[in-house]
Amino acid sequence: MTLKNDRYLRALMREPVDVTPVWMMRQAGRYLPEYRATREKAGDFMTLCQTPQLACEVTMQPLERYAFDAAILFSDILTIPDAFGLGLYFVTGEGPKFRKVISSPADVEQLPDVDIADELSYVSDAVGVIRKELAGKVPLIGFSGSPWTLATYMIEGGGSKDFRKAKAFLYNHPEAMHQLLSILADAVITYLNAQIAAGAQAVQIFDTWGGILTPQAYQDYSLRYMQKIVDGLTKESEGRPVPVVLFTKNGGQWLEAIAGSGCHGIGLDWTTDIGDARQRVGQQAALQGNMDPSILYASPAAIRSEVKQILAAYGSGPGHVFNLGHGITPEVDPDHVTAFVEAVHECSAEYHQDT
């Protein structure tokens, strides 16, 4: 099936495009009433993730409303720890939790051998269903949490304010931590390659909590394992390269190091000037981002103004995928997203005239 809109893939390969492509992290999410309806129908969040038809339904919803240039698989970053038997569940208003946690090096030793592709076949199945439903409209992004980010949840048993258990584990048991991260990196490789085999045309690694580390710990415990994943991924599928995007929230100080991983794109949060980032990263990678999601609470005029500033900061030429600097939040007015997407497409053409 021919891809009708490949701006997103082209931009990640730093190839010319007509306008800057745009998608949003968590674009299939609670800000959409139709999402909330499907979520209610599903009963609980894990059922929504684990039922390919339902995952497909919510993946497609934002594409009905908005001119997004990519779809992203609806799933959760914590499916891998769940596959390792930790028992993921969700408490409304409290975020993800695990029934079992990793609290000692012995717990790492005792992690079961898991056939990730088999255990998480519901994810590959969803990818297949979504690709069929997309019918070449836009490319489909697969994703996973980064090893470090998965490890923090496995050790904390859920989210955390200061991640002290994960950090105490890192500083007191560095070898066991490396063992855990190595197991997780292998699992992520298998998982993402299964998504690619099922039809994912690009993949993103969400390193949500890499930015809470010191620069050295980030290199040793987060980036190193993302690098391993980049090296282990399927390079081509359906005759095209499969670009990999690394997104470390609060990683703006480490862009040079991230670019050195060989990833195709770097996700930026809004605390980095995207023009400075482009200068620092040069030809090594495309950039994805980076509007503060909170600006979607402001007026459509304020949103448009911010979009223009970011486009101007990036400047002319290819290599930019517009996105938010983090996921869209549940209380945003869906009409503000229309203003956002239209602003990106309408205001970016002038930056692509020479290309």
Next chain:
Amino acid sequence: MTLKNDRYLRALMREPVDVTPVWMMRQAGRYLPEYRATREKAGDFMTLCQTPQLACEVTMQPLERYAFDAAILFSDILTIPDAFGLGLYFVTGEGPKFRKVISSPADVEQLPDVDIADELSYVSDAVGVIRKELAGKVPLIGFSGSPWTLATYMIEGGGSKDFRKAKAFLYNHPEAMHQLLSILADAVITYLNAQIAAGAQAVQIFDTWGGILTPQAYQDYSLRYMQKIVDGLTKESEGRPVPVVLFTKNGGQWLEAIAGSGCHGIGLDWTTDIGDARQRVGQQAALQGNMDPSILYASPAAIRSEVKQILAAYGSGPGHVFNLGHGITPEVDPDHVTAFVEAVHECSAEYHQDT
């Protein structure tokens, strides 16, 4: 009264010292059983802040246990909004709250004219009592929240996960936001000058939430008003310069701009390599930081190893005040703080031999 230990003041002026001075943000805090006892005796947190004898008692407690090179006034960053009539109160486990909030430009217009020095005389009184009790042992640091940080709490009515009300206010009502920040900057100047007049020998501005802004918004809405404060502060007291430290959490990408404010010291969180920071800031300012407070949960050996790494990264010569990259957390073992302070003093002498 002669100051017996002026390492902290000397380091901020980038003058030679024998060993690197050290203190901790929130050193008078819940990790100390004696603090919890005084807190219980006081009844509620605001009584503790507003009773100079009790504020003095908890300020002195960490100095009894540890060889800290500075004391910091025990108070709260939110005394100024409270003085403007917003009604600060604390709910255990939930952080600070305000009874009234700023929710429109009209609310800014209607802020009362407040005699800050008079309204917050309990703070200056505490400074006087503490100075007497310190008897020249170490210098006393005064402090305030930054205008932007105060504004976020005043608009949100407390802490926030995404600060969407504060950001929507900023993007929808930029003029009213500037008006609010200007009022707050004037209040902070008055407040800190009163602390200096009462005996504070250095001051620190806590810009806890500057790091949630875009680079441009940080410059326009946070740094600009901290700059105004730096310009407006009393320059000398008791025959010595009064150094000013700016601490923007998650501000590591903007150190050059912060240094340009004319502050004497820049507080760093742990996501910035202090050696890189020194290169970027050069002779413009001293650096304060920057051990991850979570490392205090690790073993004394791990703490010492991290202290050594930070000292080595900073390198030889003056201009470094050792600190954590954020406040110490309540669950830390007090003995680990002993290991931390001893490590800084014991391992830093070699970096000061030529000076």
